[in-house]
Amino acid sequence: MGRKLLQMAELIGARLQGDGNIQVGAVASIASATADNLVFVEDEKYLSQALACEAGAVIAGEFAAGASGKPLLICRHPKLAFARAAQMLRSDRSSRSDEGVHATAVVHSSARLEEFVIVEEYAVIGAGVEVGAGTRIGAGCVVGRGVKIGQDCLIYPRVTIYAGTTLGEWVTVHAGAVLGSDGFGYVRDPESGRYEKFPQVGRLVIEDDVEIGANATIDRGALDETRIGRGSKIDNLVHIGHNCRLAENVVIAAQTGLSGSIVIEKDVVLGGQVGIGEHARIEEGVMLGGQGGVLPNKVLRGKGVAFWGTPAQPVRKYLKQLAALARLGKK
Secondary structure, three states: OEEEEHHHHHOOOEEEEEOOOEEEOOEEOOOOOOOOOEEEEEOOOHHHHHHHHHHHHHEHHHOOOOOOOOEEEEOOOOOOOHHHHHHHHHHHHHHHHHHEEOOOOOEOOOEOOOOOOOEOOOOOOOOEEEOOOOOEOOOOOEEOOOOOOOOOOOEOOEEEEEEEEEEEEOEOOOOOOOEEEEOEEEOOOOOOOOOEEEOOOOEEOOOOEEEEEOOOOEEEEOOOOEEEEOOEEEEOEEOOOOOOOOOOOOOOOOEEEEEEEEEEEEEOOEOOOOOOOOEEEOOOOOOOOOOEEEEOOEEOOOOOOOOOOOOOOOOHHHHHHHHHHHHHOOO
């Protein structure tokens, strides 16, 4: 099973050079490739290695035009084209032979599953759940009452989705993630000193084409909603608190923690182990380096500006301060 190079070239917007009838069935690195694999090169200095490897074809930039040795798919952005080809080939390999609900799964009679939905071993689907066509729900998942999941989603094993959560289309959720759990909100009684729970009755909305990493946790809104914008990518072990709102194409690396009611505008990139205090705002296009910290109620702004440190500052300013401290230490 695979795709002919002629078809692949059309789908990824590449120019074919060589035999378009050759089929490829998977992607690989140059070092591990076999005859039915597709590899890529972004740098001309690696082209000779790619042409000499066992792969059936190579995705490369314009520098490869006229090269010989094996078929080439030439395009402007080889790595991006390779990623798209990998998604297509992975989808092609997904078998429809295991369609339907496994005998050990529990699906409430009021749940509505569209065509080509797969529910694996010991998954539990609650009342009123709606699951779109082509979605796969992994073994041991728990999908709560009234959850809506769009088409072509991939929910890996042991994911828990709390009641009332909504997932758009083409959403991927990796193993162990918890979506829609209660936020961490308490009110202290000044007389007794006891903490009493503030209502956590809002909801969580995950828009289309979002990927959520393993063991990530995203809380529902307290009274309104938490929302993750279209195309956002969230790494493993990330926590997003209640009432947070992420715009489109936000990228968050592992072990980052967001307190409640934070706004993250589109195209923001957060490095690993970043910490952001409640009611902070990160404006469009900001990049915050690993272990950076933003204090509550603060705003970071500057499209394309890199910030670092705690409290976060533009990276050049932060590095100058570190250099000044180092000089003082020597004195």
